[in-house]
Amino acid sequence: xxxxxxxxxxxxxxxxxxxxxxxxxxxxxxxxxxxxxxxxxxxxxxxxxxxxxxxxxxxxxxxxxxxxxxxxxxxxxxxxxxxxxxxxxxxxxxxxxxxxxxxxxxxxxxxxxxxxxxxxxxxxxxxxxxxxxxxxxxxxxxxxxxxxxxxxxxxxxxxxxxxxxxxxxxxxxxxxxxxxxxxxxxxxxxxxxxxxxxxxxxxxxxxxxxxxxxxxxxxxxxxxxxxxxxxxxxxxxxxxxxxxxxxxxxxxxx
Numbered sequence: 734x735x736x737x738x739x740x741x742x743x744x745x746x747x748x749x750x751x752x753x754x755x756x757x758x759x760x761x762x763x764x765x766x767x768x769x770x771x772x773x774x775x776x777x778x779x780x781x782x783x784x785x786x787x788x789x790x791x792x793x794x795x796x797x798x799x800x801x802x803x804x805x806x807x808x809x810x811x812x813x814x815x816x817x818x819x820x821x822x823x824x825x826x827x828x829x830x831x832x833x834x835x836x837x838x839x840x841x842x843x844x845x846x847x848x849x850x851x852x853x854x855x856x857x858x859x860x861x862x863x864x865x866x867x868x869x870x871x872x873x874x875x876x877x878x879x880x881x882x883x884x885x886x887x888x889x890x891x892x893x894x895x896x897x898x899x900x901x902x903x904x905x906x907x908x909x910x911x912x913x914x915x916x917x918x919x920x921x922x923x924x925x926x927x928x929x930x931x932x933x934x935x936x937x938x939x940x941x942x943x944x945x946x947x948x949x950x951x952x953x954x955x956x957x958x959x960x961x962x963x964x965x966x967x968x969x970x971x972x973x974x975x976x977x978x979x980x981x982x983x984x985x986x987x
Contacts, residue, residue: 794975795967797828797845805959807832809843822846823853832956841947841956845964851911851922851940858919859891859905859944868893868903875917876906878954880961887917888957890950903946906953908961910941913970915961941968 802809809830819827827846834840848854864870871892878886888908895901909916916922922940943964945953969975 793826793847793967797826797847797967800828800830800845800967801963802830804832804963806834806836807841807956807959808835809833812842822857823850824848825850834952834955839947839949839952839955841945841952843956843960844944844946845941847939847941847968849939851938854909854922854940854942855919857942859889859893859907863891863893863903863905868895876954878958880958882962884915884962884965886915886957886961889917890953903948904950904953905944905946906950906957907942907944908957910943910965910968912938913965913968913972915965939969 809832812829812831814827814829824846825848827844829844830842832841832843846854846857860870860873871894873889873891876888876890878888880886886908888906891905891907893903893905907917909919909921911921941964943957943961945957945960947953947956967975
């Protein structure tokens with residue numbers, strides 16, 4: 734026989750034990766949740782810091798400013814771009830020059846922009862930027878031309894004009910260099926894989942945009958044929974090698 738009230742005391746003790754065990758369980762759950770939050774926060778800060786370093790801009794071994802100011806009969810001078818436009822473009826490097834051909838008086842404006850974050854280049858196509866600047870798009874057509882070295886270059890020819898009373902027309906020859914390969918269309922680097930930083934190592938992933946504009950299409954074609962190989966020499970090829978590094982002392986005839 735158990736003493737009177739014994740069972741009630743046992744039940745009470747079991748209840749208290751379960752309640753305390755429940756408290757300990759809840760406490761452990763909260764401690765685990767806090768530990769996970771702290772760990773996740775630390776991991777996020779490390780990853781965020783790494784991504785910021787990767788997205789802060791990639792410097793080329795040779796500055797784009799080393800691009801020659803004298804190319805055959807073409808003589809160029811820098812044309813400044815307002816700081817607010819530079820910030821909107823978000824490129825890692827750029828060159829903007831007016832080149833004049835001393836033999837036939839032709840002129841072209843040459844704009845070269847480089848970025849290791851290809852997604853930033855998608856919104857700066859001629860059909861976007863020129864229209865945003867008040868130009869009316871008259872048409873775009875694919876084309877081909879041959880560089881000095883005999884390399885075949887695919888490009889797009891864009892035509893724009895500004896309406897009266899201040900009528901003005903321009904032709905823009907546009908192409909891209911994507912990891913050392915010529916491309917005419919932005920769709921080459923518009924996929925989702927191009928919208929995240931290159932964290933896998935290996936050769937740098939980049940896009941360079943080249944816009945050569947003038948009043949006459951023939952002027953843009955002539956300049957592109959003379960200049961494209963030199964542009965390519967300043968940028969990493971498909972293996973990450975930059976040819977201009979090997980002959981930087983004589984590069985360009987500045």
